[in-house]
Amino acid sequence: MTYTPPCPPPPLSLAEVEALARRAHSGQTDKAGRPYAEHLAAVAAGVRERGGSDEQIAAAWLHDAVEDDALSRDWLAGAALTDATKDMVLAVTKRAGEPVEEYTARILATPGALLIKESDLAHNADPARLAVLDAATRERLTAKYAKVRGLLGLASTTQR
Numbered sequence: 001m002t003y004t005p006p007c008p009p010p011p012l013s014l015a016e017v018e019a020l021a022r023r024a025h026s027g028q029t030d031k032a033g034r035p036y037a038e039h040l041a042a043v044a045a046g047v048r049e050r051g052g053s054d055e056q057i058a059a060a061w062l063h064d065a066v067e068d069d070a071l072s073r074d075w076l077a078g079a080a081l082t083d084a085t086k087d088m089v090l091a092v093t094k095r096a097g098e099p100v101e102e103y104t105a106r107i108l109a110t111p112g113a114l115l116i117k118e119s120d121l122a123h124n125a126d127p128a129r130l131a132v133l134d135a136a137t138r139e140r141l142t143a144k145y146a147k148v149r150g151l152l153g154l155a156s157t158t159q160r
Helices: 014-022 036-049 053-062 073-077 083-091 100-109 113-124 127-131 135-152
Strands: none
Touching: 014 036, 014 053, 014 113, 036 053, 036 113, 053 113, 073 083, 083 100, 083 113, 100 113, 100 135, 113 135, 127 135
16 A cells, blocks of 8 residues: 555635735734735735736735734745745745845745735835825835835836
């Protein structure tokens, strides 16, 4: 008799990933004081609108989970997600002390990750979101996002 190892579970559905991300970030707010899940939903919607795959949409829901310590790297490693989704999540996860050039190079080197970061930057740099911040924070973030967009080779967004 030959041993057949158990099959891994199927990847989580997008609805399951969304529910998981919402639970993981429950109680968190963004810089403007809005529920953090609104940002996750906007990034996932942006990936979908830009033609992203289900794996990219799943990664968009989870794009800040490891960075924000909402979920651990160990959890991600064992999660019922495709390797591509896990790779994209880790690609867009900033590491402490990491130069922005290394961060953006990792995103560019990981298939599918650029679309997630593009959607993240688009939502972060939305003039309506930035308008509620104090001027110094707004200017600092606008410059930061522009630098990252430049390093990623993304066209700059027009601010109204």
